[in-house]
Amino acid sequence: MADTIRLKIxxxxxxxxxxxxxxxxxxxQKNMNVISAxxxxxxxxxxxxxxxxxxxxxxxxxxxxxxxxxxxxxxxKARQACSALVDQLDKPIVLEPLTKFPVVCDxxxxxxxxxxxxxxxxxxxDVDGYYFAGPGPRVPxxxxxxxxxxxxxxxxxxxxxxxxxxxxxxxxMGPAVIAQTRLFTLHPTGEANxxxxxxxxxxxxxxxxxxxxxxxxxxxxxGLPLRRAIGEMNRLTFSHSLKKWLxxx
Amino acid sequence: xxxxxxxxxxxxxxxxxxxxxxxEAGLEVDLFAYGPSKRSxxxxxxxxxxAAVDTMGEGDTPWEHFDDTIYGGDFLANQTPVKGxxxxxxxxxxxxxxxxxxxxxxxxxRILVRRLGGVKYHRTVFAGATTGQQLLYTxxxxxxxxxxxGLVNRYEGWEFLSAVLDENGVCRGITAQDLTSMEICSFKGxxxxxxxGGPGMIFGExxxxxxxxxxxxxxxxxxxxxxxxxxxxxxxxxAIPGADKNRLMSESARGEGGRIWTYKDGKPWYFLEEWYPAxxxxxxxxxxxxxxxxxxxxxxxxxDGKNMVYLDLSHKDPEELDNKLGGILEIYEKFxxxxxxxxxxxxxxxxxxxxxxLWVDFNQMTNVTGLFAAGECEYQYHGANRLGGNxxxxxxxxxxxxxxxxxxxxxxxxxxxxxxxxIFEFEVSRQKEEFKQIYKMEGKENPYAxxxxxxxxxxxxxxxxxxxxxxxxxxxxxQELMERYHNIGLDNHNFWCNQNAxxxxxxWRRLQLARVITLGxxxxxxxxxxxxxxxxxxxxxxNWLKTTIAEYTADGPKLSYEEVDIQxxxxxxxxxxxxxxxxxxx
Ligand code: SF4
Ligand code: SF4
Ligand code: FES
Numbered sequence: 001m002a003d004t005i006r007l008k009i010x011x012x013x014x015x016x017x018x019x020x021x022x023x024x025x026x027x028x029q030k031n032m033n034v035i036s037a038x039x040x041x042x043x044x045x046x047x048x049x050x051x052x053x054x055x056x057x058x059x060x061x062x063x064x065x066x067x068x069x070x071x072x073x074x075x076x077k078a079r080q081a082c083s084a085l086v087d088q089l090d091k092p093i094v095l096e097p098l099t100k101f102p103v104v105c106d107x108x109x110x111x112x113x114x115x116x117x118x119x120x121x122x123x124x125x126d127v128d129g130y131y132f133a134g135p136g137p138r139v140p141x142x143x144x145x146x147x148x149x150x151x152x153x154x155x156x157x158x159x160x161x162x163x164x165x166x167x168x169x170x171x172x173m174g175p176a177v178i179a180q181t182r183l184f185t186l187h188p189t190g191e192a193n194x195x196x197x198x199x200x201x202x203x204x205x206x207x208x209x210x211x212x213x214x215x216x217x218x219x220x221x222x223g224l225p226l227r228r229a230i231g232e233m234n235r236l237t238f239s240h241s242l243k244k245w246l247x248x249x
Numbered sequence: 250x251x252x253x254x255x256x257x258x259x260x261x262x263x264x265x266x267x268x269x270x271x272x273e274a275g276l277e278v279d280l281f282a283y284g285p286s287k288r289s290x291x292x293x294x295x296x297x298x299x300a301a302v303d304t305m306g307e308g309d310t311p312w313e314h315f316d317d318t319i320y321g322g323d324f325l326a327n328q329t330p331v332k333g334x335x336x337x338x339x340x341x342x343x344x345x346x347x348x349x350x351x352x353x354x355x356x357x358x359r360i361l362v363r364r365l366g367g368v369k370y371h372r373t374v375f376a377g378a379t380t381g382q383q384l385l386y387t388x389x390x391x392x393x394x395x396x397x398x399g400l401v402n403r404y405e406g407w408e409f410l411s412a413v414l415d416e417n418g419v420c421r422g423i424t425a426q427d428l429t430s431m432e433i434c435s436f437k438g439x440x441x442x443x444x445x446g447g448p449g450m451i452f453g454e455x456x457x458x459x460x461x462x463x464x465x466x467x468x469x470x471x472x473x474x475x476x477x478x479x480x481x482x483x484x485x486x487x488a489i490p491g492a493d494k495n496r497l498m499s500e501s502a503r504g505e506g507g508r509i510w511t512y513k514d515g516k517p518w519y520f521l522e523e524w525y526p527a528x529x530x531x532x533x534x535x536x537x538x539x540x541x542x543x544x545x546x547x548x549x550x551x552x553d554g555k556n557m558v559y560l561d562l563s564h565k566d567p568e569e570l571d572n573k574l575g576g577i578l579e580i581y582e583k584f585x586x587x588x589x590x591x592x593x594x595x596x597x598x599x600x601x602x603x604x605x606x607l608w609v610d611f612n613q614m615t616n617v618t619g620l621f622a623a624g625e626c627e628y629q630y631h632g633a634n635r636l637g638g639n640x641x642x643x644x645x646x647x648x649x650x651x652x653x654x655x656x657x658x659x660x661x662x663x664x665x666x667x668x669x670x671x672i673f674e675f676e677v678s679r680q681k682e683e684f685k686q687i688y689k690m691e692g693k694e695n696p697y698a699x700x701x702x703x704x705x706x707x708x709x710x711x712x713x714x715x716x717x718x719x720x721x722x723x724x725x726x727x728q729e730l731m732e733r734y735h736n737i738g739l740d741n742h743n744f745w746c747n748q749n750a751x752x753x754x755x756x757w758r759r760l761q762l763a764r765v766i767t768l769g770x771x772x773x774x775x776x777x778x779x780x781x782x783x784x785x786x787x788x789x790x791x792n793w794l795k796t797t798i799a800e801y802t803a804d805g806p807k808l809s810y811e812e813v814d815i816q817x818x819x820x821x822x823x824x825x826x827x828x829x830x831x832x833x834x835x
Contacts, residue, residue: 014745029492033584036493042697042749045740054741055749059284061458063494064580066382067288082493083583104429105746112405115285119397124390125349130273136346138358145572148351148377151386152576155287187349 003028006048006092007037009056011106019103023048023092024056034074034081034093035060058107065221068156072097072107078161080221081107100160100167114155117177121200125189137188150183150229152222159216159226165209172209175216175226177201182229185236195240202237210234252277253659256423256436258409258465259444260286262381262644263624263651265388267442270652272395276659279436281404281425283460286389290446290458291644294381295499295577296365297373298345298645299638300338304359309370311336318639319818321367321533322604322632323778323788325478325796327814330611330629334646341645342374350387352376353573363573365504365637367533369828373638378499378576381641408751409465412441412472412620413668413676420619421668424680428751431744433680435673439662440619440655443469444648447603447625451759451766452712453704455600456488456497466607466626467758470765474615476799476806477628478605479762480769483635483779484712485601486537487560489585495599496584498560499577500637502594503530506565509541510593511550511558520544528825535634535779536825538598542713545597552595559593600712602640604631604779605766608798612654613647621655623647628796633778687750692736696753699730699737703756703763711767715782720771727763734760765799765806772808773797790820 004025012019025048026040035058042055058081060070065083073096074084086093101109139147159175160166166174181201184190190197201207210230217226253276257264260282268278282289303309315335319326346352346360352374353361362371376383395401410424413435422437445465449457470476487502487509488495503509508530510519521540522529532540541558545551552558562570562578567590570578581589606628613621613629623644630643706726710719734757741749775789776782794813799806 013743032492039493039697043695043701052740054743057746057748059288061284061288061290061460062293063459064293064496065583066292066379066576066580067458069284069288085584108746111285115393118390119393122394122397124394125347126394127347127391130269130344130391132340132344133347135343135360136349139351139354140358141354141356144351144354144358148383151351151383152377152379154292154382155285184349189347190349 005037005086008092008094009107010096011056012097012103014105015102022053028086032086034084034086034095035063035070037086037093038081056107057105066154068154071156071158073099073161078158078219080156083221098157098161101157111155111157114157114160114174114176117173118180120173121177121181121184121197122193123177123180123184125184125187126193127189139188143186146225147183147186149223149225150179150186153179153224154222156221158219158221162215162219164213164215165211170209171205173205175210175230178207178210178233179224179226179229182233198237198240201233202241207233207237253439254279254437255655255659256281256438256441257444258423258442259289259446259624259626260405261289261291261444261446261624262385262388262641263648264442264444265385265392266645266648267444267623267652267655268401269388269391269395270649271655272400274652274656276656278401279404279438280392280401281407281409281423283406283408283428285405286385286392288460289385290461291385291641292382293456293458293497294641295378295497296501296504297363297375297380297638298338298342298384298641299365299372299636300342300374300642301335301370301372302339302342302360302362302374304355304362305371307370309372311338313370314338314372316818317368318630318636319632320823321636322634323823324632324790324794324815324820325481325777325813326630326632328817329814332817334630334643337646337649338642341642341649345384345387348387348391350376350383363501363504364531365500366531366537367528367636367825368531373501373504375501375573377572378501378574378578384641384645409445410680411468411676412617413673414472414617415668415672418473418617420617422673424676426680429746431747433677433684435677437668437673439659440621442621442623442651442655443607443626444622444624445626447606448759448762449600449603450700451703451763452482452600452707453701454491454493454495454708456485456495457601462755462759463762464755464758467762469607469615469620470799471758471761471801473801474617474620475608476605476762476765477608478769478797479765479799480773480797481604481633481779482600482712482766483534483602483604484538484598486534486541486598487596488599488601489581489594490557490597490599491584496580497601498581498594498596499574500534501574502560502562502577505570505573506562508561509537509558510561511544511552513550518550525825527828532825533634533636535781538713539781541598557595557597560596561593562589563591563593598713600708602635604628604633604635605769613651614654614658619658621651623651633780683754684750687753688739688742690737690739690753692738694733694737696737696749696756699733700756700759703727703730703759707763707766711770713781715770715780717771717782717784720767724764724767724771727760727767731760761801768806769797769799769808788823794820
């Protein structure tokens with residue numbers, strides 16, 4: 001018989017139902033990733049006990065670690081399934097849905113909250129309109145590089161999963177949105193609405209709730225400069241609050 | 250009077266551009282997509298966006314861009330819309346610049362340009378090696394801004410099911426399904442814009458995302474929307490072969506000095522540089538693809554005797570590479586295992602893009618009144634072959650045009666038009682019925698296995714080199730798969746998040762479009778752009794300078810042809826071993 005690999009998957013039929021574990025043996029192929037292992041289950045939805053079952057549900061799109069869709073917990077670590085190569089993983093491979101977001105079905109979760117946070121901090125440039133009005137402001141290449149690094153966040157949620165301060169009991173919005181706030185205060189046009197953004201990120205759920213554990217930095221697949229972003233936002237919100245306080249006096 | 254409302258289907262570049270344009274004009278928008286926009290396939294576009302901004306003072310002009318696009322597309326594209334696109338391109342770049350896209354900059358802080366295939370100028374603006382992601386995020390942010398104001402309703406996690414047409418065949422809305430609760434509903438719209446991307450999945454392992462299912466285009470084709478130039482499928486010359494997908498190695502790797510070679514007589518052989526001295530490694534995609542294919546398949550000179558050649562960047566400065574190509578080098582490292590800064594990458598061509606798509610007029614409207622299309626799902630801007638850097642441009646430009654023309658279309662309508670509710674009820678019940686039938690499927694076939702077979706056949710016979718007998722066999726095969734489709738067994742009967750049932754429904758549309766592509770190719774007895782038949786190696790303008798139009802019938806596609814708009818540039822022979830002839834402006 002051909003080589004197989006064992007997958008141990010935490011499944012859940014829907015948001016309300018109880019999770020359970022199911023194991024699968026799927027044929028091994030050189031260079032395969034966790035997604036292609038899951039695809040094998042679609043081709044033959046039979047579990048390790050030989051019982052017919054439903055194909056596992058998961059989310060994916062790009063399969064090249066640029067869309068963030070396929071994020072799940074693989075062997076206890078939050079990461080993208082498409083870039084998790086089977087050869088580099090301990091077996092059995094244990095797959096679980098992210099725990100900081102509501103489960104939709106099996107490995108699929110609802111990360112809508114992260115997009116809501118982006119609304120709170122107004123993570124966009126307030127352009128006058130979508131007509132043609134010549135070039136935007138010049139940006140020094142050095143600033144551009146930092147901004148570009150921040151703008152690669154694919155809202156995957158790994159950092160939320162790793163952050164001890166993002167949990168049921170806290171209102172902390174998490175590191176990703178802090179980085180995006182930094183991005184939009186960096187842009188020359190975005191700077192114009194700096195005050196509003198700083199208000200949003202210095203209040204409840206904002207950057208002050210970060211305990212500086214730096215777990216997020218370790219897990220971000222896109223290597224976002226989160227340390228620098230959080231540090232700078234801390235400073236910016238501090239002087240922002242100070243200014244407001246002085247004004248109020 | 251209530252605000253006019255449009256429906257946009259697709260959350261990639263084309264759909265989002267349409268959305269913000271329509272919102273700005275005061276329309277309300279219902280935006281449907283499989284998921285959050287950040288997950289859409291536009292994020293995968295790497296190389297950049299072409300625009301004759303000429304920031305390097307080379308004398309590049311929109312006319313040159315226009316001419317390169319027409320020439321690169323082997324004269325099959327209608328020239329009026331392409332001209333409009335190229336003239337607007339610099340403005341598009343500046344618009345994104347204002348919206349905050351982090352384009353690479355020169356030392357003066359101006360936008361930087363690079364060279365891509367088929368072009369003699371530095372014309373491609375870029376944001377690292379993730380330009381598509383960056384442009385997409387920029388538009389997504391703008392849509393969120395309107396969402397915050399409550400003017401756009403985002404339906405994320407929904408599948409468009411069908412267009413709702415009234416008794417006069419005018420599009421009045423859509424039906425769609427919530428992919429979590431599986432609920433099927435109808436939505437009214439004064440106009441509908443389809444921006445659902447390409448049908449890559451028909452070919453199985455491609456450079457496309459898994460959500461490029463081809464469903465929407467296939468469904469609309471079955472509802473009477475014509476499909477144009479389906480046979481023109483672009484094979485990207487440089488992809489990293491993989492088990493689940495072939496990952497793209499962006500053309501910018503060649504643009505930044507990457508050289509293609511293999512061993513011949515024990516020595517490195519730079520065959521593109523030898524065969525095409527004028528353009529070298531920067532020949533257009535179809536030319537590079539056929540050359541690599543010839544070296545590997547016909548001459549047996551692939552690396553290690555396999556279907557692979559080298560794409561080499563190891564002679565370049567690693568820091569510069571990281572700044573300009575970081576994202577794509579990461580992809581190679583992650584999925585290919587080696588460091589491309591040190592060793593040459595191994596690559597082979599893979600299906601990448603569909604030049605063909607839903608037929609539209611110069612206003613992006615299909616042959617169904619009130620139904621528009623923009624982006625890769627339509628056929629308008631690339632003719633027989635697309636130039637690198639023109640894909641995102643055409644998606645954005647198409648979206649801009651659609652966003653403008655829907656406004657004109659709606660203001661031309663009698664005000665207060667009321668579509669009968671019965672047409673919506675009827676369409677919803679039709680969709681529910683089909684879905685119910687899928688739940689009754691108890692046959693022996695596995696839908697994913699059928700899909701795999703389809704992909705393998707299409708990739709083998711309907712990509713780089715096409716022979717009439719094999720095309721015919723492929724069409725027979727597709728018909729066989731259509732028979733076997735009815736013997737599929739459903740493995741998941743839950744009414745919650747049932748990806749299995751949804752996949753089956755999509756497969757049927759893919760089979761339909763596969764026939765359009767294959768039969769279009771079978772009929773076209775010439776070679777033009779990406780369509781290459783060794784039995785008919787030359788372009789035949791006398792008989793084939795025409796657009797293929799496929800119309801759905803129950804017995805398969807009915808093909809007819811339409812004249813191409815060539816009013817600005819006279820067709821001339823396309824070759825890349827010498828410099829392109831100069832054409833006159835105007
Ligand atoms: S530094 Fe720690 S507490 Fe702060 S966001 Fe990152 S993981 Fe959370
Ligand atoms: S900051 Fe990194 S880990 Fe967090 S969501 Fe963005 S890409 Fe993912
Ligand atoms: S599928 Fe896009 S990140 Fe994995």
